[in-house]
Amino acid sequence: MRFLAVIKPRLHIFSIISIIASLLIILPLLQIVFGLFTPASDAWIHIRTHLLRGYLFNTMILIIAVAILSTSIGLFTAFVVTRFEFKGRQLLSWTLILPLAIPSYIAAYIYVDMMSYTGTFSRFFRAIFNAEHGINIMNMPGAILLFSLTLYPYVYMFSKSALEKQSASYEENARLLGAYKFRIFWRVILPLLRPALVAGTLLVVLETLNDYGVVEYLNIRVFSFAIFDAWFRLGDTAAAIRLSGVLMLVVFVIIFIERVLRGKKRYYMHVKNRPIKRVSLRGFRRVVYPGVLLLILSFGFLFPVLQLLYYARLTFFDVMNMAFVYLVINSVSIALMATLIIVFLAVMLANFGRKHDHILKRGLLKITNLGYAIPGAVIAIAVMLFFIDIDHRLYPIYRFFNPETRRLILTSSLLMLLFAYVLRFMAIGFNAIEAAYDKIGMKFTEASYSLKQTKLKTLLKVDVPLIQGGLVTAFIIVFIDVIKELPLTLILRPTNYDTLASSVYRYAREEMIQESAVPSLVIIVIASILIYWLTHRKKKVVSKDVRTN
Amino acid sequence: MRTMILALFFMTLLTLSACTLGVDNDQDSLTIYSERHYDSDQVLFDLFEDTYGIKVNVISGNADPLINRLENEGEDTQADVLLIADAGRLGRAKTMGLLQAVESDVLNTQIPAAYRDLEGYWYGLTKRARVLVYHPERVDERELSSYEALGEEPWASRVVTRTSTNIYNRSLMASMIEIMGYDAAKDFAFSLVQNFARTPTGNDRDQAKYVVEGGADVAIMNTYYIGRMMNSADPFEREVAETVKVFFPNQKTTGTHVNVSAAGVTKHAHNVSNAILFLEFLSSEVAQESFANANYEYPVNEAVAPHELLQSWGDFKAQDIHLTVLGKHAYDAAILMDEVGWE
DSSP states (O other): OHHHHHHOSSSOHHHHHHHHHHHHHHHHHHHHHHHTTSOOOHHHHHHHHHTHHHHHHHHHHHHHHHHHHHHHHHHHHHHHHHHEEOTTHHHHHHHTTGGGGSOHHHHHHHHHHHHSTTSHHHHHHHHHHOOSSOOOOSSHHHHHHHHHHHHHHHHHHHHHHHHHHSOHHHHHHHHHTTOOHHHHIIIIIHHHHHHHHHHHHHHHHHHHHHOOHHHHHHTOOOHHHHHHHHHHTSOOHHHHHHHHHHHHHHHHHHHHHHHHHHOSSOOOOOSOOOOOOOEEOOTTHHHHHHHHHHHHHIIIIIHHHHHHHHHHHHHHHHHOSHHHHHHHHHHHHHHHHHHHHHHHHHHHHHHHTSSOOOHHHHHHHHHHTGGGGSOHHHHHHHHHHHHHHHHHHHHHHHHHHOTTOOSOSGGGSHHHHHHHHHHHHHHHHHHHHHHHHHHHOSHHHHHHHHTTOOHHHHIIIIIHHHTHHHHHHHHHHHHHHHHHOOHHHHHHOOTTOOOHHHHHHHHHHTTOTTTTHHHHHHHHHHHHHHHHHHHHHHHHHHHHHHHHO | OHHHHHHHHHHHHHHHHHHHOSOOOOTTEEEEEESOOOHHHHHHHHHHHHHHOOEEEEEEOOHHHHHHHHHHHGGGOOOSEEEESOHHHHHHHHHTTOEEOOOOHHHHHHSOGGGBOTTSSOEEEEEEEEEEEEOTTTOOGGGOOOTGGGGSGGGTTTEEOOOTTSHHHHHHHHHHHHHHOHHHHHHHHHHHHHTBSSSOOSOHHHHHHHHHHTSOSEEEEEHHHHHHHHTOSSHHHHHHHHHOEEEOTTTTTTOBEEEEEEEEEETTOSOHHHHHHHHHHHTSHHHHHHHHHTTTOEESSTTSOOOHHHHHTOOOOBOOSOTHHHHHTHHHHHHHHHHTTOO
């Protein structure tokens, strides 16, 4: 690797890997851009006259409401957990991430089931309150609640880690200067929290824009619904690609807003990191605060899981067999591979982009984040066309090795699915790692460079230990996202290759919610264990740091 | 450096797994793109494998992505058979040139002409009827007559069904366009939407539940969901299925809407003879018994009796149209439903 460092200052390991990665990501997406310039079809004209306005309106309502609600929940829970001392705080502080272990589509299936006439909640309400009708959650408010309950942990995780790192000095100084609690929160804590808050909310919004499972099931007519609708129902891929183009535009606006909100200023922690002492809760707050947290956790995690456990007990022996074990192995191994590749590339890209000194560079980085804004199915079309094209180009080489070969070698391999995962989830890993870099600033890295250390050595010896928290966060959320991922997996998986998510979908689509419980639970358990293990491992690292200080 | 080594290690692992996966298209294998996801189907595929020594590979997924994939893969596709739960979509695959016509006397005797493509591009395997499901305490059977009647005054705010994106509703409308003509079908759809008890939402089972709950009196849904609910793992779903009653509409007029699960041999199939053998097997008496009955569908092979539950509902008259028209009118049906505000 040493020779790379010698060639040229601009051509180092980060830039080379970053440029290759972004080119690979850009090429399939060009399919979508070219699609925008095809002549308007009848289906597009139909969509534009009858449907487009509704799609835009619903999408705006949904993302704004979900952003506000999930940010409020995430910020409130993170604040209570980091600033107050109460019984069960430690347990809640990591279990509050658990709703992230439940894919939104599984939450939708199981909540609709629980709220339906035969469901647990409806029967409970009928028995207690003698209510005639169940609560209908198959509408916009229902979707907003479902998304917020399953996605708020993104905001929670980012805010909590930022709040824990906030030094007590700021608040103490503010208090010494006579500021009240409320004012301290608005003028000191919140501004310092802004980058974390905005990053978390951005993930929530993008995740909401990408979902298809929930909006399909609840019949909420938003953009991802529209794209699939144009593609499936009207059979018009060109119109679907046009709609994707419009959605990409919306996402550009959102990312622009994020950049503005995050501000030009970088909020470095210049003061010595002295953790804030948590205040013991007194009086009614001692019951109410933990009570509210428990309620959030119950709706986000405990209730759906209990219902799934009940169904799993009913259907366990119908579902369990050898093939099921392979499902688990498949899901875990592919998620692990995809996650490691993503985290690796994200570190490269984040290093490449740490100094925003060139407009081209910034453009490249934005493009690598684009995959997260495009619905899985559209990425699937783009990636498939791209791989077929590559296979056709490589055909002479294939034939050189094996004259009898088929043409589509890569297209029928796991590589295509992995590639699509990387394209799709790059942004999550990148944002987590970039936020970690933002927090440490350039000081240490520049010091290392000025001591004539190579980029790679600096990365491994200086940066990686400093951003370890960010790496761990990136790993958790990317892994969980991959194991939950549905549309890409369905469309791009090789023959005879099934995963847990695809099997949940299979059952749910056949309206066999009870049978989907076992694979759903396995996804949830794997993700939960991971959350547990990583949150607890993280603590050890922190305490070690404190000791060495 | 450790990161790099790890990364390299996983890259190698990945390339290796990429090489080992995939399917060999040798003489003794058959690859199926299937929209059906029933465990009972897999049992049949295994039986086929054991009987004929032909390995069956399955890729399951939603219908349109599978068709799209077939189109993109072109002559390189591994698929030999396309199996879809809607005749309209197979009609589309045929128009797109993704299927090939096959001739088989066995298939022609086992499958009635109404349920297969006349040129042999696809063959129906199981039938399902789209019926009215009602609450016997609030609806007298004599009040029910036809789909069209549900758009009339007495049924205001009493009817419930799924969204217009649902293929079953779309194919129902496509059949109405064929029977009544576009304008009359649009009038019917408009009047039906006015009588909806709620904005369409949920799946077929949810419609039956809403009827039992008291939100609506009549649901338009497929027959096999009632059968499946009667055997649900959830005791409360069983209760719902036992409460409601099934009515076959349009018996005195044009007949009840019927759709099929059907399969066709792909244009670039590697093993055409295996594919034909597979279709012959699926429509044979041995296979139809479980292929249709495990899922409470009607077998296409008339030599096989339907499930007892289906027999208990009695015989019915099906729409006298050829199912190829479902594909022909699918697009118009989608547009029509948007225009009348069927969400």
